Amino acid sequence: AQSVTxxxxxxxxxxxxxxELRCNYSYGATPYLFWYVQSPGQGLQLLLKYFSGDTLVQGxxxxxxxxxxxxxxFNLRKPSVxxxxxxxxxxxxxxxxxxxxxxxxxxxxTVIP
Amino acid sequence: NAxxxxxxxxxxxxxxxxxxxLCAQDMNHEYMYWYRQDPGxxxxxxxxxxxxxxxxxxxxxxxxxxxxxxxxNFLLGLESAAPSQTSVYFCASSSxxxxxxxxxxxxxxTVT
Numbered sequence: 027a028q029s030v031t032x033x034x035x036x037x038x039x040x041x042x043x044x045x046e047l048r049c050n051y052s053y054g055a056t057p058y059l060f061w062y063v064q065s066p067g068q069g070l071q072l073l074l075k076y077f078s079g080d081t082l083v084q085g086x087x088x089x090x091x092x093x094x095x096x097x098x099x100f101n102l103r104k105p106s107v108x109x110x111x112x113x114x115x116x117x118x119x120x121x122x123x124x125x126x127x128x129x130x131x132x133x134x135x136t137v138i139p
Numbered sequence: 140n141a142x143x144x145x146x147x148x149x150x151x152x153x154x155x156x157x158x159x160x161l162c163a164q165d166m167n168h169e170y171m172y173w174y175r176q177d178p179g180x181x182x183x184x185x186x187x188x189x190x191x192x193x194x195x196x197x198x199x200x201x202x203x204x205x206x207x208x209x210x211x212n213f214l215l216g217l218e219s220a221a222p223s224q225t226s227v228y229f230c231a232s233s234s235x236x237x238x239x240x241x242x243x244x245x246x247x248x249t250v251t
Contacts, residue, residue, distance in 0.1 A: 028182075035179070058237035060239060062242075063215065066245070067144065067245075068245075069143070069229060069242035069243050069244045070182075070229070070231075070240070070242040071242070072239045072240075072241075073164055075239055116155055116181060116182070120237040121237070121238055122236075122237065124236060124237075125187055125189055125195070125236055126172060126184050126187055126197060127237075128234070129174075129181040129182040129183075129241060131179055131180060131181040131182055132181055
């Protein structure tokens with residue numbers, strides 16, 4: 027069975043600092059990987075996705091993520107965090123033939139001035 | 140430019156009452172999903188549909204029913220609400236997997 031682990035429940039960073047959110051997945055074949063962001067009271071918005079090809083993918087709002095097959099990871103990064111990035115971030119995995127995505131439990135990001 | 144619209148946004152039920160949540164999408168997507176979000180548990184799939192007239196169970200289907208009579212609508216029903224169903228419910232739609240999901244803004248349901 028596939029699963030997604032986000033080991034950090036809550037992360038606090040200073041505005042302007044760099045950010046890395048961790049995501050590990052468990053799946054035998056090449057997965058399809060996603061990062062979503064959820065602002066308070068809102069639905070989830072897609073940040074970026076990886077299906078194949080270049081393992082470093084760029085997303086919206088200056089985010090990027092790198093797929094590392096050897097580590098079964100798909101960590102999200104941003105070089106300089108803005109106060110508006112405070113939100114909850116979800117990693118999700120899908121696979122060919124599956125009709126849905128499996129979501130991690132989320133990482134809440136707090137940004138301090 | 141509505142995308143995925145969920146109604147209502149908030150609802151309070153007493154134990155044993157019934158209700159229906161409505162999800163509408165205007166992107167002509169074949170696939171639609173109902174998730175519930177609980178603190179510390181991420182999103183869990185309740186039911187989904189791969190096209191008009193079809194439904195299938197997800198991870199946590201017990202206590203819920205769904206219908207997809209029209210391609211653009213996906214209804215989630217609770218026949219006899221229980222406090223354990225207090226949650227935030229999200230509807231999503233997508234093209235054929237592994238496409239990304241488009242989410243509504245959620246319905247916050249409280250069962251007392």
